[in-house]
Amino acid sequence: MTVAILILAAGASSRMRGGDKLLEEVGGQPLLALQAARALRTGAPVIVTLPPFPHPRGAVLQEMPVARVQVGDAAEGMAASIRAGVSALVPGTEGVMILPADMPEIDAADMATMIEAWETGEILRGAAEDGTPGHPVIFPADLFEELSGLSGDQGAREVLVRHRARIRLFPLPGRHAVTDLDTPEEWEEWRAQPD
Template sequence: MSTCPTVGILLAAGAGRRFGGDKLLAPLHGRALVLHALAALHPAVDQVIAVVRPGAGALADALEQAGAQVVECPRATLGMGHSLACGADHAPPAARLLVSLGDMPAVRPDTIRRVRRALERGAVIVVPTHHGHRGHPVGFASALQRELTRLVGDQGARALLQRHAADVREIAVDDPGILHDVDTPTDLSETTARALTPVPRAPADR
């Protein structure tokens, strides 16, 4: 790993109220939904930190078995900002951070690699766009890690992007998955029809 690693932070601490249950464990092409998001993120970064809410034992186990470092965020119920801060705080010092959402299973690995390459070339904040709309994952240079650890509330990193608006680099990608999250069972049905990144089988399944 380089002296400035690139760490993926997978936010997986939502309660899934609109879905009617733990949507991240909902089956999608034979695997938990969240594992598709992890499968796209994992090969594009040096390590993945997955942030979960307290008591999410089954979710934490699934993510750990798939190779993520799982961090429980005690204040996850207070908003995404707390979860992101928790993940940033557990990343190695001076790390570039790529923030992905656990309920976005259709993002392509190449999109994530492009975000990483833009950071490596000196970008401060990198946001992928599709037809002019901003999506995820969002990349942050190591200089912003401390600010990320101080986030609170339910706005995620939105305030940080506004504060550093002049430093945001948008990259256009041919990837509608950057805009597609799963909030309801209908969203999941629509996602089932998509071609997703294959999820590697666990050793026990081989």
Template sequence: MVLDTAFCPTVVVLGAGRGSRFYGPLRSPRQLDDGDMLEASLRVAVASGLPVLAVTREALAARACTQLAARDVVVVPDVLLPDGRDGTPGLSECISAGVSARPGSSGWVVLPADMPLVLPSTLVAVAQALRVHAVAYAQHAGRRGHPVGFGAELYSELVLLPDDSAARRLVARYPSCGVDVDDPGTQMDVESLRDAASLQPPPGPRAFAPAPPAW
């Protein structure tokens, strides 16, 4: 697919917050602490040819900078609440931080950093769907997946998301477009790059796509 340089939504790779999802967590929420996996997801994003921004923690900022310029890395602080609970930013806070850093973008394609099996072409397909849709998401074998894209018209709502449920409500509120892709990676989050390697399809023509994990 040929990119239109006049319409280039930003890929926002989320590598800072708890492991929540627009459609519910695949596993128990967790904080990304795998620099190798963050780098792998950033390489996928960069390979798309779209502008890329990483939202990550201080501990992983240097790893993000191996793939991106420092100006394209947004660091969100780790927080420990007074009662001892983990105050790590959630999905909505990380999205807001990324969108706020690129207010003039044509849109934003949100990719969780623990999904390094998504294809670069999938990111481009979701980005291009934002030409005519406020919300678009990758869809493989009839199942919703990631990334999820938001059009520029949603900027004011994205930067003010108060909590993770608000991000999900935003997806539900606007008519959205499922972009069909031959990409089982849209369904797969992984604990480590070792997991990712075990889930990679064998080289050559693929007769059957691997079954995605249950949501």
């Protein structure tokens, strides 16, 4: 089964007060480059949505074999990224894993395990160890059209609500599925945690 990984990286990072959360260093490299490298290690095709070029985020992916998709209307919110990413899927793709780029604890093993566990027709949603729903989420091909029709900044929430009977939660280690870092304070707190 072909599952592509769609990394959403076109947002404004507005809560960082001038910084860019996706260029914050994690493991010696910008978070976005790290997430793309992790996704590539699964062997799945990788698509990254980005603000219009030229942009520093695009530059950190320059040497990587990922599809870089510009999102001209990125200011609209997450739906614009999802629409652009889904339209870039290769025909025959059976599922798409949607992964917000600002989740530094989701690693290659998490992505690979989910892809392996996914069954055609279901929505497989990452969850924290305690069962709290989070990311990433794998959507089957029959929902691509709905994902392409999204608008606003709610991401794919309405699709999840509409098809909740098809969702299977997939626990990932610790808080991998729910740790997203949007502010300088959240980054500071996360970095201060013991390994």
